[in-house]
Amino acid sequence: MDMATNRNAAAQRPNGAPQTKVCQFKLVLLGESAVGKSSLVLRFVKGQFHEYQESTIGAAFLTQTLCLDDTTVKFEIWDTAGQERYHSLAPMYYRGAQAAIVVYDITNQDTFGRAKNWVKELQRQASPSIVIALAGNKSDLAAKRMVEFEEAQAYADENGLLFMETSAKTAMNVNDIFLAIANKLPKSESAGGGAAGGARRLNDADAPRSSSCCK
Amino acid sequence: MAAANDEEILEGFLCPICKADLKSASQLTSHFESLHQEEQDVLKSLKDIFGKAKKVILNADDTQLKETFDRALKFNSQEYYPYEEQTVGVSRSTTDYFKAVRSARLERFATETNKLLIRLDKLVCSMPSDPNLRKQHEQEVVPWLDGTSVKLCPNCAKTFSLTRRKHHCRLCGSILCHDCSVFLDLNVARTIVDPSAPQTSQEHEVNEKNGLRLCEHCYKLVELRKQVQENRNAKTVLVTAYEQMRGLMDQAQPAVAMYEKMCQSLFDGETTYNLSDVNAMRGRIGKLAEGIGLLSKQIAALPVEPNMRQAKVQEHIRQAAAHYIKEELLSLRKLPTEAQIEEVRRERYERAQKQIQLERQRVELEREWRSEAESSGSRSNGATHDDDNPLLEQMNIIRQYIKDARKELRFEEVAILEKNLKELKKEYQLQMLSYKS
Numbered sequence: 292m293d294m295a296t297n298r299n300a301a302a303q304r305p306n307g308a309p310q311t312k313v314c315q316f317k318l319v320l321l322g323e324s325a326v327g328k329s330s331l332v333l334r335f336v337k338g339q340f341h342e343y344q345e346s347t348i349g350a351a352f353l354t355q356t357l358c359l360d361d362t363t364v365k366f367e368i369w370d371t372a373g374q375e376r377y378h379s380l381a382p383m384y385y386r387g388a389q390a391a392i393v394v395y396d397i398t399n400q401d402t403f404g405r406a407k408n409w410v411k412e413l414q415r416q417a418s419p420s421i422v423i424a425l426a427g428n429k430s431d432l433a434a435k436r437m438v439e440f441e442e443a444q445a446y447a448d449e450n451g452l453l454f455m456e457t458s459a460k461t462a463m464n465v466n467d468i469f470l471a472i473a474n475k476l477p478k479s480e481s482a483g484g485g486a487a488g489g490a491r492r493l494n495d496a497d498a499p500r501s502s503s504c505c506k
Numbered sequence: 507m508a509a510a511n512d513e514e515i516l517e518g519f520l521c522p523i524c525k526a527d528l529k530s531a532s533q534l535t536s537h538f539e540s541l542h543q544e545e546q547d548v549l550k551s552l553k554d555i556f557g558k559a560k561k562v563i564l565n566a567d568d569t570q571l572k573e574t575f576d577r578a579l580k581f582n583s584q585e586y587y588p589y590e591e592q593t594v595g596v597s598r599s600t601t602d603y604f605k606a607v608r609s610a611r612l613e614r615f616a617t618e619t620n621k622l623l624i625r626l627d628k629l630v631c632s633m634p635s636d637p638n639l640r641k642q643h644e645q646e647v648v649p650w651l652d653g654t655s656v657k658l659c660p661n662c663a664k665t666f667s668l669t670r671r672k673h674h675c676r677l678c679g680s681i682l683c684h685d686c687s688v689f690l691d692l693n694v695a696r697t698i699v700d701p702s703a704p705q706t707s708q709e710h711e712v713n714e715k716n717g718l719r720l721c722e723h724c725y726k727l728v729e730l731r732k733q734v735q736e737n738r739n740a741k742t743v744l745v746t747a748y749e750q751m752r753g754l755m756d757q758a759q760p761a762v763a764m765y766e767k768m769c770q771s772l773f774d775g776e777t778t779y780n781l782s783d784v785n786a787m788r789g790r791i792g793k794l795a796e797g798i799g800l801l802s803k804q805i806a807a808l809p810v811e812p813n814m815r816q817a818k819v820q821e822h823i824r825q826a827a828a829h830y831i832k833e834e835l836l837s838l839r840k841l842p843t844e845a846q847i848e849e850v851r852r853e854r855y856e857r858a859q860k861q862i863q864l865e866r867q868r869v870e871l872e873r874e875w876r877s878e879a880e881s882s883g884s885r886s887n888g889a890t891h892d893d894d895n896p897l898l899e900q901m902n903i904i905r906q907y908i909k910d911a912r913k914e915l916r917f918e919e920v921a922i923l924e925k926n927l928k929e930l931k932k933e934y935q936l937q938m939l940s941y942k943s
Contacts, residue, residue: 336515348517348519349517349518349519349520349527349531350517350518350519350520350522351516351517351520352515352516352517352520376531377531379531379535380519380534383521383534383535384522386522
């Protein structure tokens, strides 16, 4: 809380008590290439959309701040490259992440299969308290739909994921999905101190589980 | 509700901890493992026995392939992605096959184009101007297809009729309608068969009279050959830029020599040039140097594949130009200050004055001596009006010339004129002296 107070000095009340608390979260985007991860982030962070978004190399890092009722949530967003050859880098980025958005393309059944694999990998190797959201992107192309909404919703319910169909092009549900994640994330006092504090807490709980799956 | 963030988007092989861009996946992995592994471990658990065990297992994974394989089997429901870089498997070069296919294709095109060009040459060389003779000549060179059985235009499939007449391509002899035919300007045709012929680039409507009726196919082939010819003869950007640069250098050479001369004259205290002249010259050389530098930079920045000889040439040109500018154009002698010039000039003037003084005394003595000899000397004091002295007039004209030459920075002329003027002055002074005496 001390750090949060320093960061948010402007929002302090005259008596010194902070009006809102600031929580910082690491969020990672995963999914097959060309499903629209970067477009989703760009829409969320800058409100822009590029018809020909270039393919991400390695990973991209962006930040965005959301204001909830009583807290300010700062997202540190790691937008990973979807191409297969960069797959091995992904664990580095989702390690210690408090939230993940797994993106698939509703016009492509294969990307949904890959998204399921990503969810599985996250459940197995990321921190157990990670909030995972499933995003069916390109909902503006509903005419070419290959993945049914019900099918994805059922899968999400089964695995306890947040689920929305989004469109970076029309901005549909883009802010909503990030907002939903922000609402679901635990905003305890330790999380407010920044990524390090949050990460430690999460990693303490993480240790026994992650070792048990790598025997 | 979402506050916009002005920070730039980072992208690349970013380290998730320190956000440094490591340029490649393997470097990032090794950086992360060597620098942040421990940090991660500490964060994971302060006393993490499992963590150590895991590290051992992971290390073992890297070295023992069998272990990796077993692990992959355990993951059977899920695709397994190896964490190490994969080696390239068996590969086969298909370049030769590709070349064979391509050369056969090129061969076919080349022979066809050559055939057309030979025909074009015959057609163009001795083309009679009379329409009937011309038609006969064309049919002699290229046998025209018999059109009696052709009912439709082979290109657009429209029926031939009284209004849509049958025509022949003058190069392949095939039948086509007017709408499907293209006309090749006879002048252009001449330059194609004989590139050394003078190019005529007048824009005018090409019709049956001054052009050859061709089918689209032949036209494309001939046009392609023309483009190849033009490309071969065209100067590249590099050459044009280089020639421009050499031109500037050629201009700079005499300019520098002139500058040196002017500078020397200033130091010698001559009044041929003044400081502003020399400064203007210096400015001109500076401009030339700037132009050369700019062009050489352009040359060096021309896009080129790395490790090619062209890249080396461009780099050398740039270096040579930089060297030239530094050695020849920027190492100019420093100009004397106004005060220095004043000093030199005054010394010179004083010396001259002394000289004149001595001369006068001598003349005075002579005159005294002469007047003593002749008690009364008849002075032949000619009526000399300064205004209509031709020498003075001449001097004024020359002064005007100098002014003009100076304005246009023609300093060689200035030097010659100044010399002229000086001679005139001397002459005038002598004349005056002789009048006085």
